[in-house]
Amino acid sequence: MNGHYSDYLIIGGGLAGSSAVEGIRVLDGDGSISIIGAENAYPYDRPPLSKKLWSGKKHVEDIFLHEEAFYRKNGVELIIGSRTAAINAADKFVTDAAGERHYFAKLLLATGAVPRTLDIPGGNLDGIFYYRTLDDYTRLRQRTSESRSAAVVGGGFIGSEIAAALRINNIDVTMIYPSRYMCDRVFPEDLGRAIERSYESRGIHILKDQGPAAIERSGSGYIIHTSAGQSVASDLVIAGIGVKPAVELAESAGLDTGDGIIVNEYLQTTQPDIYAAGDNARFPYQALERQMRLEHWDSALNQGRHAGGNMAGAHEPFTYMPYFFSDLFEFGYEAVGEISSQMAIVADWQKPYDTGVLYYIRNGIVRGAMMCNLWNRVEEARGLIRRKAGANERLHPPARADV
């Protein structure tokens, strides 16, 4: 065999990839582990990139998932700044960009997701941020120190968080999105509109019901022309218009892919020695009895760990119910289960649009719950979903900010 060999080879140095090390080491203290990551950074947490790094609650040195000693102690060879180009599933090796082979006994694809880009004239202009990485944060941070205004395209998770982050750093922010209200995929309309009002009260301009139609350069900044005929001049453009799962490698290996890399309940792909976990994996969500792909921190953390354990021989089905969270100025939430504004939503507010629980109902059964400014209630919400609670059931005690 000409090349490098690992018992466990992990492609992707993000949350799922680095968490897999923990899962492997629970069962196998000796097997060789390598992580190959395309980014030129040790594995780090992404949520602070749009939140605490901007509010000053965290600094860059705080966001790394592990110290260097963790990798040393666990005998992990961490190869960063190296993109894997292809997988040969039959002969069990991957090839990196330099053509070097890395052989494996078990392989984990933890390649995450990549931002969608704007398919409009000017959508590929230099300097537009498709925000995802620490490198994006560093460059945006540097640019904000010399900028006054920003256009944020997209009213979902990333757009709404980045808009808030820039505003608290005194940037004049205009949000542009095609939907009728902010975070329209998860919030009921009245909550979305209430959040929009709180954004506007903080001086954020909102252009909704219209997407960007074209972007052009203007001096050192940009002009964004919207589909409703408006024009916005800004120093910066940041787009948060969703991500797509990184499936090219899996495709190169002939693995089944759809919206993500298809895995079974053990997080194995259609090649049993190749696993996938995190934002790239489409998995059977057991409690909801459906296939899903999640783009959330807790999902990547737990799937990564679980896949690591299974690669090391645990062979246990993944039954965990990941939660997700977001912070929009003072409005924060944790949510679990199936969360979609297309479902029937029952709101149990203690303080309207601030503190309470939203129950997401399908066919008279609670399928998801969003706890707004209420903390440590996720496990109870999981219980409701697991036992298929009826639409009238509530968390006990009911929503209270102070419990």
Ligand SMILES: Cc1cc2nc3c(=O)[nH]c(=O)nc-3n(C[C@H](O)[C@H](O)[C@H](O)COP(=O)(O)OP(=O)(O)OC[C@H]3O[C@@H](n4cnc5c(N)ncnc54)[C@H](O)[C@@H]3O)c2cc1C
């Ligand atoms: C700004 C931001 C804020 C977020 N905030 C929240 C939040 O508040 N709550 C929440 O629940 N979730 C949040 N998320 C989502 C969460 O961070 C992701 O779900 C999580 O990072 C997914 O982890 P992952 O390991 O699957 O993928 P990633 O974190 O995307 O890591 C994948 C890694 O694999 C590398 N890679 C890809 N292809 C290759 C290749 N061919 N060769 C080598 N390396 C490769 C990539 O470069 C990347 O480093 C946020 C995400 C972002 C970007």
